Structures are given as C-alpha cells and as structure tokens.
Amino acid sequence: MKNVANCPKCGALFVKALRPICNPCYKEQEDNYDKVSRFMRRKQNRMASIREVHEKTDVPLEQIHQFVKEGRILVTHFPNMGYPCESCGKLIQEGRICASCKGNITGGLEKIAKEKEFQQRTEENIKAEENAKNKTYHSLNDRIDN
Known part of the structure; x- marks a missing residue:
C-alpha cells in the first residue's frame, strides 16, 4: 500500500492517486479559489493587492500565492x-526569485569563478617558474679561473 499517505494539510489518511492532498x-x-476568482472578476477589484483579496475573501495568503504561482x-x-x-520575500510575478x-x-558566482581562474593562473605561474629553475644548468668551465 505505497499509495496511502497522510494529508499534509489535515493529517488524514488518504489514497494518494491524483492529488497530494x-x-x-x-x-x-x-x-477558496472560487472565492478569490469571483472577487477578482469584479471590475472594481481588478487592481486589488493580495492583502486586500485576503482580507475580503478570508482565503489564506499562502493559498492565494499558490494560485498565482500555478497560473x-x-x-x-x-x-x-x-x-x-x-x-x-519581495512580491514577484514569475520565477522563484526576484531580479535583485x-x-x-x-554576481557571487562570477566572483567565485574569477577567483578560481586567478588561483589557477597563479599556480601555473609558480609551476612555470619552478620548471625554469630546474632547467637551468651550469657549466664547469665557467667556474674555472684562468
């Protein structure tokens, strides 16, 4: 009976088939959707804010937010x-986060990417300097005094 679940809203046991509640x-x-929809269809209410809709219809704010999110x-x-x-928490009309x-x-991701790139270049420069030191050789003839 893997389709049996507790309702997340009321806790009642139900068969989870088409809906999560x-x-x-x-x-x-x-x-609640019908209440909000009827309220918003009236011409004088079309410019109402979410707070006004909540106060006039007694529908929870979270549910009104959900109706907007779902389209x-x-x-x-x-x-x-x-x-x-x-x-x-700023009010938005699409997506999950606001533009700012x-x-x-x-911006933070770009900064991290630039820091990683700088670190890699620094490490590459250090390795190149070490390789240059290792390739240097000295001749014995240069040390013999005439």
Missing part, C-alpha cells in the same frame, strides 16, 4: 497580484 482539503482549496490567477489581468521571492536576488547570486 485528501479530497476534503482539495474541495476546500477549490472553494490559475493570471498576473497579466491582475497586475497587483504576485507571490514572495524565495530569497528576500538573481543578480546577487550570479
């Missing part, structure tokens, strides 16, 4: 909707 929790989630609520139609960046966090990460 039990049927009652799924029904509750769909009801069930389109940010093209509702520009004030979004979900938090996984790094800093992405820049910090790529």
Whole structure:
C-alpha cells in the first residue's frame, strides 16, 4: 500500500492517486479559489493587492500565492497580484526569485569563478617558474679561473 499517505494539510489518511492532498482539503482549496476568482472578476477589484483579496475573501495568503504561482490567477489581468521571492520575500510575478536576488547570486558566482581562474593562473605561474629553475644548468668551465 505505497499509495496511502497522510494529508499534509489535515493529517488524514488518504489514497494518494491524483492529488497530494485528501479530497476534503482539495474541495476546500477549490472553494477558496472560487472565492478569490469571483472577487477578482469584479471590475472594481481588478487592481486589488493580495492583502486586500485576503482580507475580503478570508482565503489564506499562502493559498492565494499558490494560485498565482500555478497560473490559475493570471498576473497579466491582475497586475497587483504576485507571490514572495524565495530569497528576500519581495512580491514577484514569475520565477522563484526576484531580479535583485538573481543578480546577487550570479554576481557571487562570477566572483567565485574569477577567483578560481586567478588561483589557477597563479599556480601555473609558480609551476612555470619552478620548471625554469630546474632547467637551468651550469657549466664547469665557467667556474674555472684562468
């Protein structure tokens, strides 16, 4: 019975077939989506922020974020909707992290790559100097005094 699991929301035992949550929790989630969807369809609510939607519909913020992430609520139609960046928490509308966090990460990776490249060049220069010293030879004729 490897398809039996506990629901991550309520802890109830259920057969995990199509969804990662039990049927009652799924029904509750769909009801919450209907609430948000009906609220957002009204013309006066299209510019509402996530906080306003949460306050007016009593749907948890995490669930509204999930609806936006899944693409069930389109940010093209509702520009004030979004979900938090996984790094800093700033509201974003696509991806997992915001542009500034992405820049910090790529900048840090570039810095590390440059440091490694510098280290390799330094090691290569040291080896080249050692090889040059080892190739030098002295003749006995140079040491004999006339």
